[in-house]
Amino acid sequence: SWALNHTAPLTYLAQVLEYNAQAEPRQKILGFQFDIEPYLVRELWNTPEGFAQLKAGFLDLLKKLRAARDEADPGFEIGVAIPRWYDQEQYEFLNRDIQAATDYVAVMNYWNEAQRLIRDGTGELEAGDQLGKKVYIGVEVQQIDPPTITFYGFTVEQMEAVLTQVHTEFAKHPSYAGLVIHHYAAYIDMPAEQ
Structure with missing residues (x-):
């Protein structure tokens, strides 16, 4: 789950932001929508400890995504x-x-x-x-x-x-x-x- 392994979503965002840095204004991507469903990791989601782990990981990922976005392009929507x-x-x-x-x-x-x-x-x-x-x-x-x-x-x-x-x-x-x-x-x- 991306809620626990942040490599892929951070890489995708970095690639889009890198593209935007070189793109003409009319060609820029305005935002990125993530579909991360930690509840599909049922063996964790259905226990208090697992839920806490998934929640913390997911919110940590969102914090990292915002930090990367804020550094590269604060107007880019997540x-x-x-x-x-x-x-x-x-x-x-x-x-x-x-x-x-x-x-x-x-x-x-x-x-x-x-x-x-x-x-x-x-x-x-x-x-x-x-x-x-x-x-x-x-x-x-x-x-x-x-x-x-x-x-x-x-x-x-x-x-x-x-x-x-x-x-x-x-x-x-x-x-x-x-x-x-x-x-x-x-x-x-x-x-x-x-």
Whole structure:
């Protein structure tokens, strides 16, 4: 897991920052979003000691990424994709620490109902409001199980009806930066209407 072995993410960031240092302004990469999922290391995540180790390693990585970015290009944005449930007490409200250490988070808030999307995205938005950090809300459109966590099988029109409700509610938050769709290849294959 990159939460414990920082070599790869630090190398990727260094390569992008090195490219940017030589690139023309219009060719520069504006930011980098990391998708680091330490909870997939279940044998550690599911024990108090292992969770503490993964959390400390992840937050240390974010500190190193910021330091490298700040030295090379303070305007370069660093974001992290996080699951919707990091804002729960049992995970020590990990979202807050991650949000404090990054420029933005993209919440993997995979539901296909407005009520659930709003319910499970609000904690990160409230934290973003308090911290002055941007929050993107992500939805899934690929064919995955269970069907309640994806817009697969919906038309674009049906999905947009749900997302309009979500956008209207979330636009009340200063931290709300918009909706993101995972992922483009599946999205362009969605039927426009029935």
